Amino acid sequence: MPEFQFDGFSAFLDMGGYALYVWPVYILFAMFFVITVVPPLLGRKKRLKQLKARMARADFDRHHDKNSEGESH
Amino acid sequence: MWQWLYKLGSPKWFYDLGNRSLPWLWGVTLFLLIIGVIWGLAFAPPDYQMGDNYRIIYMHVPAAGLMKGCFYMMALCSAAVLIWKVKMADIVAKAIAPIGTMATLLMLASGSLWGIPTWGTWWIWDARLTSSLLQFFIYMGIIVLRSAFDSQDTAARACAVLTLVGVVNIPIIEYSVEWWNTLHQGASSLGMRDTSANPPEIWIPAFFTGFGFIGLFFIGLILRSQNEILWRERRTQWVRDIVTDTVDHGAADA
Numbered sequence: 613m614p615e616f617q618f619d620g621f622s623a624f625l626d627m628g629g630y631a632l633y634v635w636p637v638y639i640l641f642a643m644f645f646v647i648t649v650v651p652p653l654l655g656r657k658k659r660l661k662q663l664k665a666r667m668a669r670a671d672f673d674r675h676h677d678k679n680s681e682g683e684s685h
Numbered sequence: 686m687w688q689w690l691y692k693l694g695s696p697k698w699f700y701d702l703g704n705r706s707l708p709w710l711w712g713v714t715l716f717l718l719i720i721g722v723i724w725g726l727a728f729a730p731p732d733y734q735m736g737d738n739y740r741i742i743y744m745h746v747p748a749a750g751l752m753k754g755c756f757y758m759m760a761l762c763s764a765a766v767l768i769w770k771v772k773m774a775d776i777v778a779k780a781i782a783p784i785g786t787m788a789t790l791l792m793l794a795s796g797s798l799w800g801i802p803t804w805g806t807w808w809i810w811d812a813r814l815t816s817s818l819l820q821f822f823i824y825m826g827i828i829v830l831r832s833a834f835d836s837q838d839t840a841a842r843a844c845a846v847l848t849l850v851g852v853v854n855i856p857i858i859e860y861s862v863e864w865w866n867t868l869h870q871g872a873s874s875l876g877m878r879d880t881s882a883n884p885p886e887i888w889i890p891a892f893f894t895g896f897g898f899i900g901l902f903f904i905g906l907i908l909r910s911q912n913e914i915l916w917r918e919r920r921t922q923w924v925r926d927i928v929t930d931t932v933d934h935g936a937a938d939a
Binding site for chain 1: 718722724726727728729730731736737738740741744745748784787788790791794795798799801802886901902904905908909911912915916919924925927928929931
């Protein structure tokens, strides 16, 4: 079984003196994770809203056209 | 096999498959990444020369793998775009590009941070690093090229051509450490025994993060492709049904 390799939590944070290099890499990874999934998830919301608006507009136009045709006849 | 490929070419089928796969993918990916990161950071033994600094490897190597894998996949899609005009292939290629770009950036940054204490420099113009930086610019070039066209079909073809030209650089990156004298080391051999250069307790966490990265890649790929499908197929009835359904959900939430 693998064992915890550090003497306590502060030693873990210190990363054997390499904290300045190891932790930024893992922070960059966290950013990579967020950038990979969050914008497309927000994009989905935006896209559906946008398509909803387009459909509503198309429906409105159709009704409008029908009415105007009816008046002209 | 061929039938499956044929189905994958259908946007609706791809969209539905994505929805069915996402819950599983999320579960497996989070599991792999959490285990891999905790194991790599805290439980893998320190390297006898680099100490704890080598723990950067659990991010650096998977990121490099994604840089490579993303581009090979884009190249396959590009071939499908140019030869068979598969529209799904272009959607997928477009979805991969930003993920591959960010993976390349993560690889370069983690490599630089690793280089400072071990090499004494964050950058050197050796063959490995230079060709990797070039790959980053190729990724960026493809994204910029796509945005330069108004016509979707022209953009698809132009990006496909640039991708197939750019893919030449991937084996150059791969073999740069053998063809030239580089400061960057070659691939380390993995051993099964405790006495080998890289015993299992060192490389097993890398397998977790590596497959976790692949899972993350597929999550991003599916989400981005689905957004693009919704737009390109907006005039079809099935997309209209999805939009109508979500409207109802939105109204129920409010």
